[in-house]
Amino acid sequence: MAQSASFGRLTGPAKLDAVKQLLGSLTEDLETSSLAPQRRESILEELKIYGRDPNCADPIFTKEGIKTLVRHAFDSTSVNTSRGALRILCNALLLEPETRQRFVDTGYAAKASEKLKEDNSDDEFLVARLLLISTYNTNIDLPKLITQHGLADSIANHLARHAKRLSSTNRSTTANPMDPMALEETLKLTFNVSQFSPNHLASFEPAIPHIITILCSLDLPSPHTKTPLGPPFGPAVNAVLNLDLSTPTAKEYLYPDSSPSSFSDRLIKLLSLSIKAYKNPDLEQIVTPLVCALSLVYEHAPASVKQSIKSALLPTEKDREDALGKADTLQGHLLKNWSNPEAPELGKAIAHLYFDLSNRNPHKFVKNVGYGYASGFLFQNNISFTPEELNKGGETEVEGEDGVREIKRPINPITGQFLDTERVSELPEMTDEEKEREAERLFVLFERLKQTGIIDVQNPVEQAMREGRFEELPDDK
Numbered sequence: 001m002a003q004s005a006s007f008g009r010l011t012g013p014a015k016l017d018a019v020k021q022l023l024g025s026l027t028e029d030l031e032t033s034s035l036a037p038q039r040r041e042s043i044l045e046e047l048k049i050y051g052r053d054p055n056c057a058d059p060i061f062t063k064e065g066i067k068t069l070v071r072h073a074f075d076s077t078s079v080n081t082s083r084g085a086l087r088i089l090c091n092a093l094l095l096e097p098e099t100r101q102r103f104v105d106t107g108y109a110a111k112a113s114e115k116l117k118e119d120n121s122d123d124e125f126l127v128a129r130l131l132l133i134s135t136y137n138t139n140i141d142l143p144k145l146i147t148q149h150g151l152a153d154s155i156a157n158h159l160a161r162h163a164k165r166l167s168s169t170n171r172s173t174t175a176n177p178m179d180p181m182a183l184e185e186t187l188k189l190t191f192n193v194s195q196f197s198p199n200h201l202a203s204f205e206p207a208i209p210h211i212i213t214i215l216c217s218l219d220l221p222s223p224h225t226k227t228p229l230g231p232p233f234g235p236a237v238n239a240v241l242n243l244d245l246s247t248p249t250a251k252e253y254l255y256p257d258s259s260p261s262s263f264s265d266r267l268i269k270l271l272s273l274s275i276k277a278y279k280n281p282d283l284e285q286i287v288t289p290l291v292c293a294l295s296l297v298y299e300h301a302p303a304s305v306k307q308s309i310k311s312a313l314l315p316t317e318k319d320r321e322d323a324l325g326k327a328d329t330l331q332g333h334l335l336k337n338w339s340n341p342e343a344p345e346l347g348k349a350i351a352h353l354y355f356d357l358s359n360r361n362p363h364k365f366v367k368n369v370g371y372g373y374a375s376g377f378l379f380q381n382n383i384s385f386t387p388e389e390l391n392k393g394g395e396t397e398v399e400g401e402d403g404v405r406e407i408k409r410p411i412n413p414i415t416g417q418f419l420d421t422e423r424v425s426e427l428p429e430m431t432d433e434e435k436e437r438e439a440e441r442l443f444v445l446f447e448r449l450k451q452t453g454i455i456d457v458q459n460p461v462e463q464a465m466r467e468g469r470f471e472e473l474p475d476d477k
Contacts, residue, residue, distance in 0.1 A: 006018075007046055007049075008045075008046050008049035008050060010050075011056065012056055013056070015050060015055075015056040015057065016056040016057070016058065016059075018046075018050065019047065019050050019056070019057050019058075019059050019060060020059050022043050022046060022047050022050075023047065023059045023060065023065055023068060025043055026040070026043060026044070026047075026068050026069075026072060027064070027068045030068065030071055030072070030075075037078060037080070037081070040072075040078075040081055041080050041081060041084055044072070044081065044084030044085060044087075044088065045084060047060065047088055048084065048087050048088050048091065051088050051091050051092055051095075052091060052095075054095050054096055060088065060092055061092055061095075061096045061098075061099050062102075063102050063105075065092075066089070066092065066099055066102045066103055066106065067102075067106050069085045069088055069089050069092070070085075070089065070103065070106045070108045072084075072085035073085035073086045073089055073108075074108055074111040074112065074115060082123075083122065083123070083126060086123075086126040086127065086130060087126065089103065089130055090126060090129050090130050090133065093130065093133040093134065094133055097136070097137060100133060100134050100136060100137060100138045101137070101138045101139070103130075103134055103138075104134055104138045104139065104140045109131065109134060109140055109141075109145060110144075110145065110148070110149050112127050112130055112131055112134075113131070113145045113149035113150065113151045113154065114149055114150075115127050116128065116131070116151065116154040116155075116158075117150060117153075117154045117157070119157070119161065121176045121178040121179050121181075121182040122176075122178050122182070124158050124178075124182040124185070124186060125178055125181050125182040125185050128158075128182065128185040128186045128188075128189045129185045131145075131151075131189055131193075132185060132188050132189045132192055135189075135192045135193065135196055142193055142196050142197045142200075143197055143199070143200055145193075146193070146197060146200045146203050147200070147203075151193065152193070152200070152203035152204050152206075152207070153203070153206070155186055155189060155190055155193070155204070155207055156204070156206040156207040156210065158182070158183075158186045159183075159186060159187075159190070159207050159210035159211060159214065160210045162179065162182075162183045162186075162210070162214060163209075163210040163211075163213040163214050163217065165179065166213070166214055166217040166218060167213055167217040180231065180232065183214070183231075183232050183235075184231040184232055184235050187211070187231075187232060187235035187236050187238070187239045188235050188238075188239075190204065190207060190211075190239040191235070191238045191239050191241065191242065194239075194242035194243060195242050198242070201242065201243060201244050202244070204243055205243075205244065205247055205249055205250065206249075207239075207243070208240070208243055208245070208247075208249065208250045208253060208254075209249070209252075209253040211236055211239050211240055211243075212240075212253045212254060212263055213253075214232065214236050215233070215236050215237070215263070215266055215267075216262060216263060216266055218232065218233065220266075220269055220270070220273070221233070221270075221273060223273065225273070225277065226277055227277070227278075228270060228273035228274045228277050229270065229274050229278075229286050229287070229290065233270060234286060234289070234290075237267070237270070237289055237290050237293050238289050240293055240296070241289055241292060241293060241296070245296055245297070245299075245300050246300050250300075251300060254297060254300070254301070255301060255302055255305055260301075260302060260304055260305050260308075261304070261305050261308040261309075263297065264294070264297050264298070264301065264305055264308065264309050265308070265312075267290065267293060267294050267297060268294070268309070268312045268313070268330075270290060271287070271290055271291065271294065271330065271334075272330045274286070274287050274290060275287060275330065275333040275334060275337065276333055280340070280342035280343060281342055281343065283337060283340065283342075283343040283346050284342070284343040284344070284345055284346050287343075287346055288343070288345050288346045288349050291346065291349040291350055291353055292349050294309070294353060295349070295352060295353045295356055297309075298353070298356055298357070299356065309357070310357050312330070313330070313331060313334070313353070313354075313357060314331065314357060314368060315331045315335070315368065315369070315416060316329065316331060317418075319331050319332055319335075319416075320411065320416060320417055320418045320421070321417070321418065321421050322417055322421070323370075323372075323412075323415035323416065323417045324369060324370050324372075324373065324415060324416035324417065325338070325373070334350050334354075335350075335369065335373060337350060338350050338351060338373050339373070339376075351373075351376075351377040352377075354368065354369055354373075355377065362374070362378055362383050362384070362385040363385070365377075365378070366378075366385065366413065367411075367413075368416075369416060370412070370413065370414055370415050370416030370417075371413050371414050372414050372415055372416075373416075
């Protein structure tokens with residue numbers, strides 16, 4: 001059937017009338033099946049175009065409109081009709097938040113979960129996206145979808161299919177163009193469902209091996225890429241954050257006997273790329289989950305993997321040639337962002353990671369990162385540590401040629417820098433005339449400050465003169 005010249009191009013009241021007529025035809029078709037398949041698909045396509053802009057497209061977003069689209073999406077036997085309706089629904093729920101609860105109220109979330117069982121990336125993308133958006137600000141019953149409609153199992157099955165594809169040697173020849181987009185939506189859905197269903201994490205255990213396989217099978221981004229945590233890396237990292245990594249199954253894949261550090265090494269390489277590539281405010285949103293994931297992997301790791309992570313992240317001797325946080329290294333960039341005012345959550349995540357790397361021992365923590373970094377964290381977390389302890393002996397761990405090792409070279413306890421590399425001021429000592437002029441300048445400044453009446457301050461120059469600690473130069477000087 002030929003499309004009219006105005007197909008999807010109307011605006012204002014004309015657009016509103018067209019949307020009403022198109023949606024009315026779809027509603028009537030549910031009872032009479034009067035539309036030919038091509039006409040039905042044409043109507044859905046035109047509604048999709050109009051629905052991209054909510055202005056003058058109100059009927060799509062109403063309770064009745066959502067119900068009509070839902071029935072075509074999940075009750076139709078036509079694949080094209082179903083996908084056409086799903087596309088409109090996904091756009092509607094994304095653009096108008098109130099439609100999310102309207103979708104949930106139809107009771108079709110259960111049918112969506114059942115449809116997610118289908119082994120197809122096109123449907124996986126649409127249904128996973130629909131369910132994902134439905135988790136925001138609704139009363140959707142996720143535990144019911146998990147226990148009665150196999151939502152977690154369907155997620156794991158899709159992740160298994162993607163993991164198999166990505167680990168295949170001929171993955172480029174068998175890929176469906178929708179595969180990457182479908183994987184991204186399923187990984188995001190994994191995070192949200194596990195986040196909002198903390199009592200059903202055991203149901204997601206089968207998904208853990210596949211997420212790890214996906215992360216380890218993907219080619220690492222180029223060192224010059226501006227978005228190293230773009231999909232699917234970022235969503236895959238996020239997907240593990242809520243899962244139970246302490247189970248035997250999780251540990252088997254996190255720390256495989258053949259290469260126990262392979263997964264942690266992959267995360268560290270991603271962190272090295274990301275901490276340098278992203279700028280504020282993306283650091284906060286994108287890199288923080290990666291640091292948290294690395295903390296989880298460290299927490300449950302065997303001793304050899306913990307040592308490997310320490311070797312990669314603790315300040316090196318190169319880092320300590322200057323005050324910590326100054327070097328252009330992974331450790332330097334992590335410490336630099338510890339106190340980044342535009343990424344406070346990232347700073348907290350980095351601090352917690354380094355506290356873990358220090359065996360949660362405050363004394364070792366201070367030795368490893370310097371009191372300048374450690375003091376705020378210790379205070380905020382009510383961890384006892386007195387400045388007097390800075391002078392006590394104790395090891396400082398650094399990365400050396402033989403891995404993490406203890407060093408005896410004296411270190412500034414505040415900055416973490418080797419004492420023998422601290423720079424002595426190269427400014428020449430002031431002459432007596434310069435000292436006198438500086439004293440006069442300070443005297444005047446403090447007198448002016450006293451005259452403001454804002455604070456009662458004692459002039460230190462005046463006090464020094466009164467106490468005999470200040471002498472005038474003789475006239476012949």
